[in-house]
Amino acid sequence: MKLNTRYLLLFILGLTLSNLAVAQGNLYYYQEAKTWEFGPRIGFTTSMINSKGDPNLRKGIKMGIVGGVFGRYQLADQWALHADLSYSTRGNKSESNNIENGYVDFSIVPVRNWKYNMFGKEHTFDFFVGPGISFLTSSEDKTGNIGEIESQLATTEFNVVIGGGLPFGPFLLTATNRIGVSNLLGTPVADSKWNGFVTEWTVAYRFK
Secondary structure, X not given: OOOOHHHHHHHHHHHHHHOHHHHHHHOOOOOOOOOEEEEEEEEEEEEEEXXXXXXXXXXXXXXXXXXXXXXXXXXXXXXXXEEEEEEEEXXXXXXXXXXXXXXXXXXXXEEEEEEEEEOOEEXXXXXXXXXXXXXXXXXXXXXXXXXXXXHHEOOEEEEEEEXXXXXXXXXXXXXXXXXEOOOOEOOOOOOOEEEEEEEEEEEEEOEO
């Protein structure tokens, strides 16, 4: 899948700025306890695969896309529960290989809302950490150096989801790390092990 990251970033920036005037009256809104929020989110990923015992794979940054939906329930004044369902492309790109995988990602994580004052208004910053699971939907070795890559990969990946979010009017700006804790290789050779690491940079629209 071809990706023009520059156009994607411009789209996200334009989407944010186009609604900024509308958001001015509610710029420092934070979610009240015992309420729901939900909406779409879109962004891009930067990822790599860390390998152990595999000299054929050299670590390198891969650019990708991510899009999906989220739901969030505010448990109390400063605690929430956040669920994500999304599709993302990620992998590894270096001089020796260019792997692109597609995943359906799902996670439910607790959120801590840290309150602070800015320009005389109360605002919040979100911090979250919890479990996640990813299901492999497609895989492609764009260099052809490793062979049939899809047959070598596990169909599921377990990961730790950690990151932060900034509510901004009707938007939620989020940086999320998915740290793979399971072996990406379904049938590892000898002591070889692949672990994925991906960062998602997304903007979500918050319906309530």
